[in-house]
Amino acid sequence: MTQTSMTATGFGGEDIIRDYIAKYSNWGRWGEDDELGALNHVGPEQITAAAGLVRQGKVISMTLPYDLFGPQVGAFRANPLNMMTATGTDYLNGCQDPLPADWGPAYTFGFADDVIVMPNQSGTQWDGLCHIFFEGKMFNGFDAGLVSSKGAAKCGIEKFRQKMVMRGVLLDVARYKGVDALEPGYAVTAADLDATAAAEGVEVRTGDCVVVRTGLLGQRRAKWGDYCGGPAPGMSLHTAPWLAEHEVAAIATDTWGVEVRPNEIELFQPLHIVALVHMGLPFGEIWDLEPIGADCAEDGVYEFLLSAATLPITGAAGSPLNALAIK
Amino acid sequence: MTQTSMTATGFGGEDIIRDYIAKYSNWGRWGEDDELGALNHVGPEQITAAAGLVRQGKVISMTLPYDLFGPQVGAFRANPLNMMTATGTDYLNGCQDPLPADWGPAYTFGFADDVIVMPNQSGTQWDGLCHIFFEGKMFNGFDAGLVSSKGAAKCGIEKFRQKMVMRGVLLDVARYKGVDALEPGYAVTAADLDATAAAEGVEVRTGDCVVVRTGLLGQRRAKWGDYCGGPAPGMSLHTAPWLAEHEVAAIATDTWGVEVRPNEIELFQPLHIVALVHMGLPFGEIWDLEPIGADCAEDGVYEFLLSAATLPITGAAGSPLNALAIK
Amino acid sequence: MTQTSMTATGFGGEDIIRDYIAKYSNWGRWGEDDELGALNHVGPEQITAAAGLVRQGKVISMTLPYDLFGPQVGAFRANPLNMMTATGTDYLNGCQDPLPADWGPAYTFGFADDVIVMPNQSGTQWDGLCHIFFEGKMFNGFDAGLVSSKGAAKCGIEKFRQKMVMRGVLLDVARYKGVDALEPGYAVTAADLDATAAAEGVEVRTGDCVVVRTGLLGQRRAKWGDYCGGPAPGMSLHTAPWLAEHEVAAIATDTWGVEVRPNEIELFQPLHIVALVHMGLPFGEIWDLEPIGADCAEDGVYEFLLSAATLPITGAAGSPLNALAIK
Amino acid sequence: MTQTSMTATGFGGEDIIRDYIAKYSNWGRWGEDDELGALNHVGPEQITAAAGLVRQGKVISMTLPYDLFGPQVGAFRANPLNMMTATGTDYLNGCQDPLPADWGPAYTFGFADDVIVMPNQSGTQWDGLCHIFFEGKMFNGFDAGLVSSKGAAKCGIEKFRQKMVMRGVLLDVARYKGVDALEPGYAVTAADLDATAAAEGVEVRTGDCVVVRTGLLGQRRAKWGDYCGGPAPGMSLHTAPWLAEHEVAAIATDTWGVEVRPNEIELFQPLHIVALVHMGLPFGEIWDLEPIGADCAEDGVYEFLLSAATLPITGAAGSPLNALAIK
DSSP states (O other): OOOOOSOOOSOTTHHHHHHHHHHHOOTTTTOTTOOOGGGGGOOHHHHHHHHTTOOSOOEEEOOOOBSTTSSOOBTTBOOOEEEEEEOHHHHHTTTTSSOSTTOOOOTTOEEOEEEEEEETTSSSEEEOTTSEEBTTBOGGGOBGGGEETTEESSSOGGGGTTTOEEEEEEEOHHHHHTOSSOOTTOEEOHHHHHHHHHHHTOOOOTTEEEEEOOSHHHHHTTOOTTTTTSSBOEEOGGGHHHHHHTTOOEEEESSSSSBOBSOSSSSSSHHIIIIIIISOOOEEESOOOHHHHHHHHHHOOOEEEEEOOOOOBTTOSEEEOOOEEEO | OOOOOSOOOSOTTHHHHHHHHHHHOOTTTTOTTOOOGGGGGOOHHHHHHHHTTOOSOOEEEOOOOBSTTSSOOBTTBOOOEEEEEEOHHHHHTTTTSSOSTTOOOOTTOEEOEEEEEEETTSSSEEEOTTSEEBTTBOGGGOBGGGEETTEESSSOGGGGTTTOEEEEEEEEHHHHTTOSSOOTTOEEOHHHHHHHHHHHTOOOOTTEEEEEEOSHHHHHTTOOTTTTTSSBOEEOGGGHHHHHHTTOOEEEESSSSSBOBSOSSSSSSHHIIIIIIISOOOEEESOOOHHHHHHHHHHOOOEEEEEOOOOOBTTOSEEEOOOEEEO | OOOOOSOOOSOTTHHHHHHHHHHHOOTTTTOTTOOOGGGGGOOHHHHHHHHTTOOSOOEEEOOOOBSTTSSOOBTTBOOOEEEEEEOHHHHHTTTTSSOSTTOOOOTTOEEOEEEEEEETTSSSEEEOTTSEEBTTBOGGGOBGGGEETTEESSSOGGGGTTTOEEEEEEEOHHHHHTOSSOOTTOEEOHHHHHHHHHHHTOOOOTTEEEEEOOSHHHHHTTOOTTTTTSSBOEEOGGGHHHHHHTTOOEEEESSSSSBOBSOSSSSSSHHIIIIIIISOOOEEESOOOHHHHHHHHHHOOOEEEEEOOOOOBTTOSEEEOOOEEEO | OOOOOSSOOSOTTHHHHHHHHHHHOOTTTTOTTOOOGGGGGOOHHHHHHHHTTOOSOOEEEOOOOBSTTSSOOBTTBOOOEEEEEEOHHHHHTTTTSSOSTTOOOOTTOEEOEEEEEEETTSSSEEEOTTSEEBTTBOGGGOBGGGEETTEESSSOGGGGTTTOEEEEEEEEHHHHHTOSSOOTTOEEOHHHHHHHHHHHTOOOOTTEEEEEEOSHHHHHTTOOTTTTTSSBOEEOGGGHHHHHHTTOOEEEESSSSSBOBSOSSSSSSHHIIIIIIISOOOEEESOOOHHHHHHHHHHOOOEEEEEOOOOOBTTOSEEEOOOEEEO
């Protein structure tokens, strides 16, 4: 059996990666069995405080519709396909009378039913902590081999089922910079985040989900091109210290992969390595931040109760979700 | 073309159905274009008040895991099947180096990915207002023919994307009655609901989601038998007036189909006809109410902020969800 | 309920369509219950004679691989997606020991398993006789309403399960014309077919499958562009009389839709209307005719035993297949 | 990384397994790159001779319909699910006018389309040579790690695309023994095979597919019970020498797994290990042999041209097929 060496060496930027890992890794911080990672920063106090942000009774979704018009181009991942297994047209044509099973005559009762086929990471999503590996391991040092065709025995997305309620803070970097969208290749820096927060009059606290708007999704909607995997603005690798110091619980953006593309060093998606694999930070990707961006600009309130529950799909590497900002 | 007559006649119980529809239908109440139905009862005031119920910072999921161990037996609907398209075992074996696309050498970067195939109504779910038809129509009089193989042009589940945040009230009828689970065939009455609420010290208000625990799911877990579609305790058809008078926004239970089975009259699922089709009440089914039941019994608090977002699957008849009770 | 009028009028070319239907329709020809259509031209005599063409013991597949590199671009139809539910990498990593179910210790026994998700018409395919409707009917006058979400109650592809063995004749029109591929928009005429057959020294007989090579698939392989649904060479509508007079049992080409695109009259895919719907001729589409074209050119033998079995998918509108030319 | 030791020891029957492998393995026999295994026994001479068996012009399918009424019970594998993405009922209701894409007005043109989701091994199937592993290897010594989530890089089912045409011989052991079906646990011996062949007046030759009828499928149809994986009659492990000596190219039965269950030694499916993994013999499973059994009994002809093409699903471990006996 041929096996890749599971020590990563010889790539440009190796020093900085090792330095960040050494300084900011959360492996073992919450126990050797921990599968929640940075979500441990969210405790009862944070949840209660976040609920206190609900003052207007307004709910804004940050999720793109799940359908064939999504950003995927096939091959690596396809768009969601929802198929009807019972329809109103069947019903009108008499195809549902009598009812299935032993349910008897219909007396005009009818129904619609459907089946969805979708890559969990095809649209608005949470990456689970089993989604990315480095040097043979996922978060907290769990062996990558625990993720087999039968799913993830550790760090599956279902572990987050009661955790995705917290304070959300929108850092609308694009709006702060006065552009519709940051340019592909633009690396959002810690200074950008601080300046945006300052301009918005909001501060980032322990247990927050930081939601960063680059404007890319709005610009590419319905003409996606290379939105998935191509050049994109996004978080700089060098925001890792900022994310750690602010004890952020999660991060989400309106891009395919949270971090800037092309990557800043030779390693693919290096912020995933530092922040997701070592800090245990869930990444929210392909969030539609246009409505929340407009809303926050209008009322000047950039913080909200974030309810962004994962579906508890046993052993999954990620999950679709309906991310709600409740103000 | 043969077509079923779309006038329902000649079934036992026709009079009562027509009476309830005449008295409680919400067709046109919120405009002829309305696709939200009883969710219109939830306004900013209700949402803000519901958020005020978060006092302990506790999150409890009412969703069953989505996997092959769910209650479905195939044929009509199957259990969710999550398939891995990239695994840690592949990665450890060197199969992900180099990376796909033009992403270059892996330097031990690896990933897991997956695709889910699931009937939207196979596990914990919301029924959308296009899920059920009667006399050729769905809620608000929309023609059933608007639900074709391409999905629902009206009343698709995506219309609820910003609506499923409200006050939740658990009415633990099984616990109130002192049983593990109500018997199959037991019809929960309005009197049962009132007595349970009184015993719990909670009142049902405009815009609430009433969550009714029968105990059946807990009893059948992992040995489902005929849980799907077979005899079950559940809401009596005659709770329709109670639901209307309390201006309930939604209802959810721990059974396959909310209402008692066998049905009380000759029409299949008659409460669906009155409450879902005519009142526009979303039905939550196969909710796992064991944890919330235990928690409420312990702290004596039967009300909570319910965050139960649907996935915005365009044109879908229903949706999986992670229903969160936040206290 | 809004319903399309099921009488087709007012389109350019209506006269010719009605004329061809009047002259060549096979509705009722083989009984009012017939679901086999032109395949009735294949009897024991034809099968035995076709088997007599096997002289070299050579088998050539005319099927494109089923995988993500196929011609589809998503939305209308996607390419086949095969997902592994058990892998060798899992096995090597110890994930299959002990075996599933109660099959005990593995003693190094291991296995691979997979699930395919594919539109039946996404690659090399047979169209069934329920695939196309005109004026509310499919072949033999069966009502289109017999094809519901539960599949086709009449003319489903499973009806062909014992029929797709016959004589195949390759008419390599592209090679006859001395081009790599006929131009998009080029309508293959009856004269082209006759001239090609004459040049090849082959004659078309009752019960044959006529296999027409345009060269388009070979030209577009791996750079498909608008291969699916875009301009293409193909059979002229005016080959309908030729197909009828030769008592052809089936037709197949190396294009998306058999007939020339853009269509020659205002009706979409008019040869489908005449030949598939009214003559009951199964259409083979997206066949890879490059290997058989080269082989026939080399040995000068353009006839073969065609074994092109449909999968008996109950109620399906079409089927993938491995079309074998046996010489 | 924990890894299973890939040396099999300590199980009852180890000696006989090692003996059979030593004597009958075909690893290297047709070159170190060979992925066809025993199908190499089928050459032009065998194909031509097999075609010569077609004397009556009769085609008999040995494939079970692919639908929800198949033998699977879910979890390990589900039955095929075919979903309609366009229907006649939609069409009649006017939902297909205008046509999709830029195809214009329908003028009553309509269509049906569908998508199948099925485990490749859920119904009548061929097992590919990558389906089973032993001591870390598949046929011809290829490393099991070549079968990843991306499919089989070696011995995928698509390698058989031009090979599944050969002489088929039905050995109707159940009929020979005078029973409807052999008993679960009954191990068909080499003597049984010889006696059956003698009674039928047929001999097994190099390059044949031996088709063994136990009667189990006929007995269990529509009331499958534990047909999949439970006790079953089937080939004895000790037929391995017989299969090797007769230079059989493939074997198929009307049971879930070809060989007798419970297995005769402590190793799971030991004939798979000897015959599929080491001899390179494709296994055909869940074949419906009732019609061919009746036909052969009637005409006394137990040999035929077998056309049993695999779908060329790239990298798949197995394939559905329509197995045709042509007489």
